[in-house]
Amino acid sequence: MANTTIYEEDVLIKEQGFNDHFHDHHHGDKYQTNFIFHYVFSMDHKIIARQFLITGMIWAIIGAAMSVVFRMQLGFPEESLAWIKPFLGKWIEIDPTTGMGKLVPEFYYALVTMHGTIIVFFVLTAGLSGTFSNLLIPLQLGARDMASPFLNMLSYWFFFLAGIIMFYSLFLSTGPFSGGWVAYPPLSALPQASSGSGTGMTLWIMSLTFFVVSVLLGGINYITTVLNLRTKGMTLWRMPLTIWAFFVTAILGLLSFPVLASGFFMLIFDRSLGTSFFLSEIFIEGQALDRVGGSPILFQHLFWFLGHPEVYIIILPAMGLVSEVMSVHARKPIFGYRAMVYSIMAIGFLSFIVWAHHMFMSGVNPFLSNFFVVFTLIIAVPSAVKVFNWITTLYGGNLRLNTPMLFAIGFVSMFISGGLTGIFLGNSAIDIQLHDTYFVVAHFHIVMGVAAMFGMFAGIYHWYPKMYGRFMNETLGKIHFWGTIISAYAIFWPMHYIGMAGVPRRYFSFESFDAFKHFADLNKFITIFAIISFALQLVFVINFFYSIWYGKKMKTKNPWGANSLEWTTPIEPIHGNWPGNLPVVHRWPYDYSKDEREFIPQHIPLKEGEIGDH
Amino acid sequence: MNNTMTNKRNLIDAQKFALYAAMASISMMFAAFLSAYIVKQASGNWLEFSLPSTFYLSTVLVLLISAVLHKTKSFINTLESGLYKSGIVVALVLSILFIISQYTSWNTLVDRGVDLKGNVSGSFLYLITGIHVLDVIGGVVALIISAVYAFIFPIHTHPEKGQKFDLVVNYWHFVDVLWIVLFLFLMFYK
Numbered sequence: 001m002a003n004t005t006i007y008e009e010d011v012l013i014k015e016q017g018f019n020d021h022f023h024d025h026h027h028g029d030k031y032q033t034n035f036i037f038h039y040v041f042s043m044d045h046k047i048i049a050r051q052f053l054i055t056g057m058i059w060a061i062i063g064a065a066m067s068v069v070f071r072m073q074l075g076f077p078e079e080s081l082a083w084i085k086p087f088l089g090k091w092i093e094i095d096p097t098t099g100m101g102k103l104v105p106e107f108y109y110a111l112v113t114m115h116g117t118i119i120v121f122f123v124l125t126a127g128l129s130g131t132f133s134n135l136l137i138p139l140q141l142g143a144r145d146m147a148s149p150f151l152n153m154l155s156y157w158f159f160f161l162a163g164i165i166m167f168y169s170l171f172l173s174t175g176p177f178s179g180g181w182v183a184y185p186p187l188s189a190l191p192q193a194s195s196g197s198g199t200g201m202t203l204w205i206m207s208l209t210f211f212v213v214s215v216l217l218g219g220i221n222y223i224t225t226v227l228n229l230r231t232k233g234m235t236l237w238r239m240p241l242t243i244w245a246f247f248v249t250a251i252l253g254l255l256s257f258p259v260l261a262s263g264f265f266m267l268i269f270d271r272s273l274g275t276s277f278f279l280s281e282i283f284i285e286g287q288a289l290d291r292v293g294g295s296p297i298l299f300q301h302l303f304w305f306l307g308h309p310e311v312y313i314i315i316l317p318a319m320g321l322v323s324e325v326m327s328v329h330a331r332k333p334i335f336g337y338r339a340m341v342y343s344i345m346a347i348g349f350l351s352f353i354v355w356a357h358h359m360f361m362s363g364v365n366p367f368l369s370n371f372f373v374v375f376t377l378i379i380a381v382p383s384a385v386k387v388f389n390w391i392t393t394l395y396g397g398n399l400r401l402n403t404p405m406l407f408a409i410g411f412v413s414m415f416i417s418g419g420l421t422g423i424f425l426g427n428s429a430i431d432i433q434l435h436d437t438y439f440v441v442a443h444f445h446i447v448m449g450v451a452a453m454f455g456m457f458a459g460i461y462h463w464y465p466k467m468y469g470r471f472m473n474e475t476l477g478k479i480h481f482w483g484t485i486i487s488a489y490a491i492f493w494p495m496h497y498i499g500m501a502g503v504p505r506r507y508f509s510f511e512s513f514d515a516f517k518h519f520a521d522l523n524k525f526i527t528i529f530a531i532i533s534f535a536l537q538l539v540f541v542i543n544f545f546y547s548i549w550y551g552k553k554m555k556t557k558n559p560w561g562a563n564s565l566e567w568t569t570p571i572e573p574i575h576g577n578w579p580g581n582l583p584v585v586h587r588w589p590y591d592y593s594k595d596e597r598e599f600i601p602q603h604i605p606l607k608e609g610e611i612g613d614h
Numbered sequence: 615m616n617n618t619m620t621n622k623r624n625l626i627d628a629q630k631f632a633l634y635a636a637m638a639s640i641s642m643m644f645a646a647f648l649s650a651y652i653v654k655q656a657s658g659n660w661l662e663f664s665l666p667s668t669f670y671l672s673t674v675l676v677l678l679i680s681a682v683l684h685k686t687k688s689f690i691n692t693l694e695s696g697l698y699k700s701g702i703v704v705a706l707v708l709s710i711l712f713i714i715s716q717y718t719s720w721n722t723l724v725d726r727g728v729d730l731k732g733n734v735s736g737s738f739l740y741l742i743t744g745i746h747v748l749d750v751i752g753g754v755v756a757l758i759i760s761a762v763y764a765f766i767f768p769i770h771t772h773p774e775k776g777q778k779f780d781l782v783v784n785y786w787h788f789v790d791v792l793w794i795v796l797f798l799f800l801m802f803y804k
Contacts, residue, residue, distance in 0.1 A: 262646035
């Protein structure tokens with residue numbers, strides 16, 4: 001039965017597909033002839049996607065390893081860290097009398113800063129949106145490649161350059177930047193402010209400037225491809241939700257990252273050219289600086305004008321991936337397709353007018369805060385619509401509880417628990433108690449850290465066969481899922497309690513504070529689970545690389561029985577994606593369990609009286 | 615380079631659309647500068663100064679560049695190679711004059727005691743006009759490339775050239791309008 005269906009589909013594309021004469025002229029393949037241009041400076045979107053993914057994974061391991069180091073300091077301040085001296089060198093200070101090794105406080109701040117920068121930008125922006133936008137936009141839209149494969153290649157290499165510079169900064173004798181991932185002045189504006197504020201900050205800002213270039217090049221490409229290169233019949237309302245999510249994400253990036261670039265330009269002027277955009281009334285070692293007239297709050301506005309849309313740049317692609325994975329593995333149409341699309345748009349729009357909720361306690365006018373409180377609470381509405389639709393998609397579905405599906409469900413669980421605490425924090429009055437405490441740390445880690453990672457894992461496990469022609473190991477996948485979800489809750493749930501008790505974030509040690517000392521056991525508990533969670537991610541990494549070569553082979557084109565176009569391409573990927581004609585689309589991508597058929601792919605023509613749109 | 619770009623079924627030209635997206639992005643950057651300017655100005659300690667008269671000259675220059683390029687574009691269709699080449703060269707000369715004019719304006723301001731490191735209002739002016747000049751330099755590079763193409767290849771051999779040149783012209787219109795907006799802004803929000 002399955003075989004005949006596949007045969008029919010092939011014939012369909014061959015006979016009724018759209019001929020764009022792609023394979024008539026072979027210049028499309030010419031640049032892929034040697035190793036360097038096939039694998040390194042590739043312009044094929046599928047290779048670029050894998051480049052983003054693997055680079056992102058390397059950064060994720062570095063970023064997560066950093067969190068393990070500073071969690072050990074927080075959880076086991078009385079234990080010796082001398083054993084990691086071979087890795088961290090002078091950043092571990094050994095007490096000559098006791099032989100006790102301690103993390104140098106400056107380096108603790110550098111680790112926290114780098115952990116944030118790396119995970120937010122390199123892993124969850126480039127690694128997530130870079131990977132899946134590149135992989136899925138052309139494949140799911142029925143395009144041969146991106147609008148500009150060359151810009152696409154540049155986008156990856158700018159990201160790579162940004163990564164190299166940031167990586168280099170880790171080895172500076174003065175250490176990498178240590179003023180927090182938000183890089184507020186004056187710590188970021190004055191090279192003499194701290195040891196990381198000199199060369200460390202110079203490299204940080206260089207790296208992130210290149211990163212902005214990478215995001216913009218990628219974003220321009222994604223938007224152009226979605227609007228211009230859809231195959232015949234692929235109307236906007238027939239696009240899978242993944243594409244909608246990547247599309248809105250790219251728009252957000254295109255409009256918000258330039259604002260960060262503006263802030264960076266001003267910061268560079270302040271650092272190097274002696275201006276005072278962000279500096280005023282500063283004393284260093286008892287001496288007043290002659291830099292007056294600026295305002296550090298101005299930088300915060302510019303930063304968070306990017307910073308808040310950035311949160312959605314991270315979470316929207318994860319939402320898109322989850323919607324698709326969930327519908328496929330629940331064997332049910334996604335509930336409320338149009339509502340999902342409008343929610344994505346509403347979230348995208350609202351994300352631009354809530355930024356000052358990060359600044360309630362920075363001295364912004366409380367009347368102004370009211371405005372931001374209201375919009376912050378309103379953004380919960382489209383988010384709740386999405387959650388409702390995911391749950392109703394699951395309801396009554398013929399669920400396949402495989403690893404991608406588990407991660408998709410895990411995403412919803414995380415998004416609910418992390419989203420609810422956002423409603424607390426969005427209120428400027430409650431924020432007086434909660435700001436800068438572990439409550440905030442717990443909130444954003446669950447809602448955009450763990451949830452986004454879960455969305456990414458769902459995507460990786462689901463589209464792995466498309467990327468490598470093999471499956472990842474299911475048992476290891478399940479161990480990875482259950483271990484991670486349990487550890488993630490064990491790490492971040494207790495943090496809410498210590499946050500409500502007022503324990504501040506970013507502190508190196510709580511030993512000298514009577515009010516916070518008694519949370520030592522809870523901190524130990526959190527650290528133990530952080531270590532377990534890190535070990536479980538290594539299981540994933542091993543599974544990932546092992547399966548590239550030894551995973552179970554993909555034998556049919558469409559192993560999940562999915563409707564979207566990427567599963568009509570050959571198992572062995574080719575340049576130009578489809579060997580002959582492009583598929584023509586007749587229906588939306590969520591015709592599951594309809595007319596007594598388990599699934600009806602998008603390129604199957606409509607029967608008489610059938611409606612293609614929903 | 616790639617044939618996905620020239621997919622005939624597209625209603626909008628993909629390259630042109632990508633350029634518009636890039637313009638939106640650049641506009642956001644300047645919007646950020648201008649809103650930071652307004653916010654900072656409202657918080658006081660703001661030095662008021664009159665703009666150097668060479669800024670008016672710059673404004674005339676950008677209007678000329680746009681007009682010249684607009685006319686030059688039509689010479690591709692009529693295959694008037696000589697006029698096409700000279701149009702590009704004239705635009706190139708005008709754009710370099712624009713950069714010189716901006717540089718002169720900065721010197722005038724420094725002579726009047728408004729320097730980069732002084733009051734933030736001065737810093738903003740240098741920042742905004744400076745980043746704009748960077749955009750202009752990008753346009754100059756594009757014009758140089760267009761000139762090289764125009765002088766090397768005969769005008770009728772490259773039907774795609776018209777499309778590419780159209781992108782250059784569009785970018786220049788954008789940079790020119792951007793300058794006029796910035797100039798009016800700096801004039802009225804002293």
